[in-house]
Amino acid sequence: xxxxxxxxxxxxxxxxxxxxxxITATALGPAPASAQPFILIKMDDRFFEFSSDExxxxxxxxxxxxxxxxxxDEYDLRTDxxxxxxxxxxxxxxTDIVWFAYPLGTDPETGAEIAGDESCRKSFPPxxxxxxxxxxxxxxxxxxxxxxxxGFMIVCHEVGHAVGFWHQPDQTYQSCMVPRVNLxxxxxxxxxxxxxxxxxxxx
Amino acid sequence: MRKWIAVTAGLLLVGCASxxxxxxxxxxAPYHTLTVSFESLEEFLAQRPVIATGxxxxxxxxxxxxxxxxxxxxxxxxDGPEIFGTISFKIETVLKGDIKPGSTLTIVYMSGxxxxxxxxxxxxxxxxERMAHLQKNDAxxxxxxxxxxxxxxxFAAPKPANDPVKADNLYRALxxxxxxxxxxxxxxxPFESPAGAAVKLDEIKAxxx
Numbered sequence: 001x002x003x004x005x006x007x008x009x010x011x012x013x014x015x016x017x018x019x020x021x022x023i024t025a026t027a028l029g030p031a032p033a034s035a036q037p038f039i040l041i042k043m044d045d046r047f048f049e050f051s052s053d054e055x056x057x058x059x060x061x062x063x064x065x066x067x068x069x070x071x072x073d074e075y076d077l078r079t080d081x082x083x084x085x086x087x088x089x090x091x092x093x094x095t096d097i098v099w100f101a102y103p104l105g106t107d108p109e110t111g112a113e114i115a116g117d118e119s120c121r122k123s124f125p126p127x128x129x130x131x132x133x134x135x136x137x138x139x140x141x142x143x144x145x146x147x148x149x150x151g152f153m154i155v156c157h158e159v160g161h162a163v164g165f166w167h168q169p170d171q172t173y174q175s176c177m178v179p180r181v182n183l184x185x186x187x188x189x190x191x192x193x194x195x196x197x198x199x200x201x202x203x
Numbered sequence: 204m205r206k207w208i209a210v211t212a213g214l215l216l217v218g219c220a221s222x223x224x225x226x227x228x229x230x231x232a233p234y235h236t237l238t239v240s241f242e243s244l245e246e247f248l249a250q251r252p253v254i255a256t257g258x259x260x261x262x263x264x265x266x267x268x269x270x271x272x273x274x275x276x277x278x279x280x281x282d283g284p285e286i287f288g289t290i291s292f293k294i295e296t297v298l299k300g301d302i303k304p305g306s307t308l309t310i311v312y313m314s315g316x317x318x319x320x321x322x323x324x325x326x327x328x329x330x331x332e333r334m335a336h337l338q339k340n341d342a343x344x345x346x347x348x349x350x351x352x353x354x355x356x357x358f359a360a361p362k363p364a365n366d367p368v369k370a371d372n373l374y375r376a377l378x379x380x381x382x383x384x385x386x387x388x389x390x391x392x393p394f395e396s397p398a399g400a401a402v403k404l405d406e407i408k409a410x411x412x
Contacts, residue, residue, distance in 0.1 A: 053276065091279065092279060093279055098276075100277060102276065107393075108360065108362060108366065108375035109312070110250070110358070110393040111247070111251060111360065112239055112241060112250070114238055116236075117235060117236045117237065119232070119235070119329065120230070120232035121277065122318050123230035123325065125228045125325040131327075158235070161233075161235045167332060180237065180238055180239070180393065181238070181240065182240050182395070
């Protein structure tokens with residue numbers, strides 16, 4: 001019986017080591033590229049630094065859905081995000097979001113006019129998996145130069161990407177995160193209540 | 204005992220390897236572009252001078268690197284180059300444009316960006332919703348074999364003159380696979396499509412005229 005018991009002890013040890021290795025490898029590995037609508041790879045906390053070369057009025061106008069501003073509190077349900085402007089036109093490597101109006105042209109892949117885009121331009125390496133600097137570009141023709149639902153929808157959409165939302169196909173057009181913009185019949189220009197709750201739970 | 208140590212060491216090496224099996228300093232992030240939707244399929248097709256069907260024959264998700272202008276809006280002095288990938292298709296049928304069946308059409312796209320000029324600082328690899336059928340979760344491209352001979356419709360245009368990649372004979376394109384029932388499946392159709400994201404290939408041919 002002793003050799004059999006010895007084998008069992010060794011196998012148990014091996015299984016324990018194997019489980020420990022798998023747990024360690026899982027914990028060390030980078031987070032998978034998720035297909036969830038809200039991915040958590042962006043800002044580190046609810047205080048984020050932004051920078052732009054636009055003026056303060058534009059900041060308040062465009063960020064109103066996302067951040068708390070004492071003098072621009074037009075909405076009932078607000079996020080807990082606090083935007084801190086670094087200074088005008090002085091973004092650096094630690095800036096969380098750089099945004100600016102830009103003469104975006106046509107999308108080379110589809111030939112469609114680009115209303116805005118958002119991309120990560122600098123990242124913390126794994127295991128953090130955090131975007132260290134997001135860039136938001138807004139087509140000035142559709143945002144600053146023309147106000148109204150379409151312009152606000154585009155801003156809401158791109159900043160929504162910067163805080164972690166992906167496109168949310170929604171035929172009812174209740175949130176600004178729909179995949180495309182229809183200038184004559186734009187989707188909602190605000191976040192839904194559940195999206196704001198998502199932000200407040202995470203950040 | 205030695206055998207167990209060897210097996211455990213082997214498993215340790217496998218277990219601690221990056222899931223991508225490649226560069227450990229890659230952060231995968233989505234690149235989002237919001238476009239103004241075309242009113243109809245016809246309007247979209249009119250914007251694409253080359254439309255063809257073909258199969259993937261070669262991929263390279265890091266084919267070109269282009270330095271960024273540190274003085275451009277949003278960039279900093281330390282910003283690293285942008286990275287561009289290519290996907291080559293062997294053309295089978297031509298629905299529109301100056302290209303021949305049997306030729307190779309290569310499309311280019313921005314696949315990522317180095318964090319800084321020092322490559323040890325790692326890079327970002329971009330994923331695109333509209334390229335979900337071409338990319339894996341780690342943002343690398345599926346190999347030709349992984350496409351299992353799937354046929355794609357390629358809606359292409361020669362890359363614009365101001366494209367960051369200066370190589371010749373490259374295209375920019377939206378691609379969509381054709382499924383078993385002859386439907387072209389768009390991940391994210393660039394046109395208003397009340398009927399959904401799938402359009403019959405015959406409808407595309409008819410719309411081209």
